[in-house]
Amino acid sequence: MASPNGGVTTYDYDDSDSAAPVRAQTIEELHSLQRKAATAIKDGASPLQSISASLASLAREYGPNLVKGDPEAKVAPVPVKHQQASATIASSDSSLKFTHVLYNLSPAELYEQAFGQKKSSFITSTGALATLSGAKTGRSPRDKRVVKDETTEKELWWGKGSPNIEMDERQFVINRERALDYLNSLDKVYVNDQFLNWDPENRIKVRIITSRAYHALFMHNMCIRPTEEELETFGTPDFTIYNAGEFPANRYANYMTSSTSINISLARREMVILGTQYAGEMKKGLFGVMHYLMPKRGILSLHSGCNMGKEGDVALFFGLSGTGKTTLSTDHNRLLIGDDEHCWSDSGVSNIEGGCYAKCIDLSQEKEPDIWNAIKFGTVLENVVFNERTREVDYADKSITENTRAAYPIEFIPNALIPCVGPHPKNVILLACDAYGVLPPVSKLNLAQTMYHFISGYTAIVAGTEDGIKEPTATFSACFGAAFIMYHPTKYAAMLAEKMQKYGATGWLVNTGWSGGRYGVGSRIKLPYTRKIIDAIHSGELLTANYKKTEVFGLEIPTGIDGVPSEILDPVNTWTDKGAYKETLLKLAGLFKNNFEVFASYKIGDDSSLTDQILAAGPNF
Ligand SMILES: Nc1ncnc2c1ncn2[C@@H]1O[C@H](COP(=O)(O)OP(=O)(O)O)[C@@H](O)[C@H]1O
Numbered sequence: 291m292a293s294p295n296g297g298v299t300t301y302d303y304d305d306s307d308s309a310a311p312v313r314a315q316t317i318e319e320l321h322s323l324q325r326k327a328a329t330a331i332k333d334g335a336s337p338l339q340s341i342s343a344s345l346a347s348l349a350r351e352y353g354p355n356l357v358k359g360d361p362e363a364k365v366a367p368v369p370v371k372h373q374q375a376s377a378t379i380a381s382s383d384s385s386l387k388f389t390h391v392l393y394n395l396s397p398a399e400l401y402e403q404a405f406g407q408k409k410s411s412f413i414t415s416t417g418a419l420a421t422l423s424g425a426k427t428g429r430s431p432r433d434k435r436v437v438k439d440e441t442t443e444k445e446l447w448w449g450k451g452s453p454n455i456e457m458d459e460r461q462f463v464i465n466r467e468r469a470l471d472y473l474n475s476l477d478k479v480y481v482n483d484q485f486l487n488w489d490p491e492n493r494i495k496v497r498i499i500t501s502r503a504y505h506a507l508f509m510h511n512m513c514i515r516p517t518e519e520e521l522e523t524f525g526t527p528d529f530t531i532y533n534a535g536e537f538p539a540n541r542y543a544n545y546m547t548s549s550t551s552i553n554i555s556l557a558r559r560e561m562v563i564l565g566t567q568y569a570g571e572m573k574k575g576l577f578g579v580m581h582y583l584m585p586k587r588g589i590l591s592l593h594s595g596c597n598m599g600k601e602g603d604v605a606l607f608f609g610l611s612g613t614g615k616t617t618l619s620t621d622h623n624r625l626l627i628g629d630d631e632h633c634w635s636d637s638g639v640s641n642i643e644g645g646c647y648a649k650c651i652d653l654s655q656e657k658e659p660d661i662w663n664a665i666k667f668g669t670v671l672e673n674v675v676f677n678e679r680t681r682e683v684d685y686a687d688k689s690i691t692e693n694t695r696a697a698y699p700i701e702f703i704p705n706a707l708i709p710c711v712g713p714h715p716k717n718v719i720l721l722a723c724d725a726y727g728v729l730p731p732v733s734k735l736n737l738a739q740t741m742y743h744f745i746s747g748y749t750a751i752v753a754g755t756e757d758g759i760k761e762p763t764a765t766f767s768a769c770f771g772a773a774f775i776m777y778h779p780t781k782y783a784a785m786l787a788e789k790m791q792k793y794g795a796t797g798w799l800v801n802t803g804w805s806g807g808r809y810g811v812g813s814r815i816k817l818p819y820t821r822k823i824i825d826a827i828h829s830g831e832l833l834t835a836n837y838k839k840t841e842v843f844g845l846e847i848p849t850g851i852d853g854v855p856s857e858i859l860d861p862v863n864t865w866t867d868k869g870a871y872k873e874t875l876l877k878l879a880g881l882f883k884n885n886f887e888v889f890a891s892y893k894i895g896d897d898s899s900l901t902d903q904i905l906a907a908g909p910n911f
Pocket residue numbers: 609610611612613614615616617618629647648649650651802803814815816817818820
């Protein structure tokens with residue numbers, strides 16, 4: 291204590307002061323006082339037994355020697371009971387080894403695990419967990435394989451344009467065994483049991499088994515978090531992910547074209563990941579599964595963000611990765627239902643996930659305050675660059691990738707609507723990030739045009755989200771998410787048309803991409819303008835505005851919107867070289883026409899007049 295006298299500082303080293311001493315006699319005792327026993331997951335064998343079954347080789351009756359808890363905790367292993375039986379049918383040395391299972395750890399525990407595990411995990415100045423996903427910083431769609439069997443051969447979309455590249459059942463179980471052998475060879479694995487879909491009647495139980503603590507935290511944030519009671523009665527999962535992404539696929543195996551492989555067996559209800567640690571692979575993989583399961587129940591799965599106004603008006607934001615679903619659905623004046631994956635059933639909309647996965651390249655506090663503030667303790671920051679000393683993140687830095695990401699639980703957004711469900715949508719907004727700069731910032735669509743553009747799914751793939759993409763590249767991604775759909779696009783389109791008609795939703799096409807010239811010449815439409823456009827859609831202002839029709843694409847464009855310079859509403863005004871504009875417009879129209887040819891022979895819905903109208907809703911030139 292500082293002495294009040296003469297400015298001389300003295301210190302009191304007396305041990306016999308009045309402060310109560312801690313009630314510990316030894317340092318170990320003191321440490322044990324620090325942590326209060328948690329009531330969390332019971333030590334009972336039931337989740338372990340179920341995990342053991344998940345991790346079992348198909349050639350053995352029992353799983354590996356699993357034990358709950360961290361090996362570092364140095365408690366004697368108490369293996370799951372039936373494991374003892376496996377000793378009698380032990381088939382290799384690996385069955386003598388114990389693998390510790392860390393089950394549904396909390397974010398704080400996962401932070402500590404991540405720090406111990408990798409040199410690449412750090413805490414940032416705002417408390418987020420910054421980490422690296424390794425060699426892959428985006429999805430690898432060319433390495434996705436789906437088991438083609440008698441059922442899926444008939445049911446799924448295969449061939450040109452389809453995301454489903456086939457593999458057989460045999461190769462699936464070989465890859466599964468490779469992943470399991472890797473996971474079982476580790477001292478510890480992380481297991482999360484969680485849910486998908488906020489609609490209680492259509493909730494799916496998922497289990498994620500992974501070698502990396504950051505993957506477990508990512509899925510903790512992204513899937514719906516069970517309560518303790520829900521976990522006790524969790525039982526057997528409906529779908530399991532084996533994430534052995536740190537270990538490569540065998541590139542000499544059948545159907546493999548690289549050491550990265552993402553495999554889905556719908557019959558086995560399993561996904562195996564080898565050779566990629568990009569976390570988005572898990573969430574988007576499960577999305578594919580929902581695209582299979584939900585339509586079977588008459589529920590439409592949507593690659594869209596979703597929010598709701600104070601009056602209960604719901605809007606969907608369809609768009610391929612990086613086109614603005616997360617940014618535009620996270621709106622301070624509206625309730626966030628979800629940023630990426632939804633279901634539309636007869637009772638309304640529901641979010642599939644429990645969290646958001648925002649791109650954070652060039653993130654600014656001013657333009658995206660809610661996302662900015664969500665980057666705090668518990669949030670996973672993938673592949674960002676930060677100051678070595680202050681640990682402040684530099685969101686402008688693309689040294690690792692342009693696809694830097696933040697994954698946070700949805701309740702980190704202050705106006706999230708929990709549970710994440712809402713009534714039937716009023717507005718269906720198709721986000722197209724046009725790298726050619728010729729699509730209007732906003733157009734009102736009739737039903738046939740909405741279907742035409744939904745099936746076309748024209749946009750740019752922005753740099754980084756997919757392996758090998760270095761700059762915005764024009765693409766047609768059916769249903770604005772062709773990489774994730776399972777059935778033919780027209781199946782989803784017919785369902786969307788039926789629901790939009792039934793519930794009277796209005797379609798809009800919003801260009802969040804370029805204006806005043808193509809990528810490299812023009813510039814990206816300013817986010818504040820896009821926000822004003824979206825506001826005018828929500829408020830109903832755009833329903834009653836004055837419209838004119840564009841040439842070639844025949845789009846209805848408003849002549850004025852509050853807060854948006856009128857001249858940008860018609861893209862021709864923003865191009866200095868009008869000849870180049872027309873040429874580019876025709877080029878894009880030609881691409882649309884070519885792309886749609888494969889869909890021209892499909893009937894959409896029961897109403898064949900709709901099919902004709904959709905065909906006529908494309909560009910005319
Ligand atoms: N006019 C605009 N509209 C929407 N997003 C824009 C616009 N201009 C720039 N952006 C940026 O584009 C990115 C959109 O990404 P995001 O919302 O995460 O896409 P998605 O959720 O569809 O994958 C964000 O980084 C956002 O800041």
